[in-house]
Amino acid sequence: CGEAHAEVNAIRSVKNEELLRESTIYVSLEPCSHYGKTPPCCKLIIEKQIPRVVMACFDPFPEVSGRGVRMLREAGVEVITGxxxxxxxxxxxxxxxxxKLHRPYILLKWAQSSDGFIDRMRSCSESPVLFSNAVTLMSVHRLRAEYDAILVGTRTALYDDPSLTVRYWSGKNPLRLVIDRRLELPENLRLFSDGNPTLVITEKIHEPSGNIEYLTVDFTKPIIPTLLQELFRRKISSLLVEGGAVLLQSFIDSDCWDEIRIEETPFELKNGVCAPVVTRVPDRFFYSGGHLISKIHRR
Known part of the structure; x- marks a missing residue:
């Protein structure tokens, strides 16, 4: 946040500025026209006398949508949209x-056996079923690096003791979120003890401690809307949900998701914890290693 926009970086990369007066600049989003953390890109485009802008889509923010195009056209710049x-x-x-929705983009992700189970029935002292290979493990960590926050439920935190960090790919760690209604999770879990930031969603009131923050919510009501409001307030624009079947299904049933990725392995478990149920048909399929990954997009 606060870094130079793509238009600025593109213009700065041109060594001979005389060429800018003969150039066309292509942008995926309408150039900004207001002063925020950075100066307006439209002002720079006009100052450098770039004669033509080809743009894909307007800024969705109502207060500025269309302003950039208008500012450029009034300065004599040809603007092509759409x-x-x-x-x-x-x-x-x-x-x-x-x-547009005042909430983060939500991706639900899980791995499952070919017969539709995400784990076997087990105690927290038993190891989870490993579905990933080296390729899909890197893919998961790459995905984490692309998201602002990652969420798991109480059972996943207790039974799997995940780090939820980016270790097999380059990039920054997402903010870790864990649901712990009664603050019963042990303090020696990796989520609490490795020094990386974690936000605990609980019904208890608790002061921040080191790397751990607490969000108090009313568990007698659906907690997803409250959580999404808080993430929007924190300017978290993307959420990866890696939690267990119950948490994932709650997002599906609440219609609070934008994309689902399912890693399906070729072997069967015969029984265990059933995978979440999705009624929509995936609109894209692709292979990664020996695993079929289905990718569902909301329209």
């Missing part, structure tokens, strides 16, 4: 969802 608009909206899905 080029590859649908593709640009998908490319900027996190930003678009955050601005």
């Amino acid at each position: 080029v590859l608009e649908e593709e640009a909206i998908r490319l900027n899905a996190h930003f678009m969802t955050f601005q």
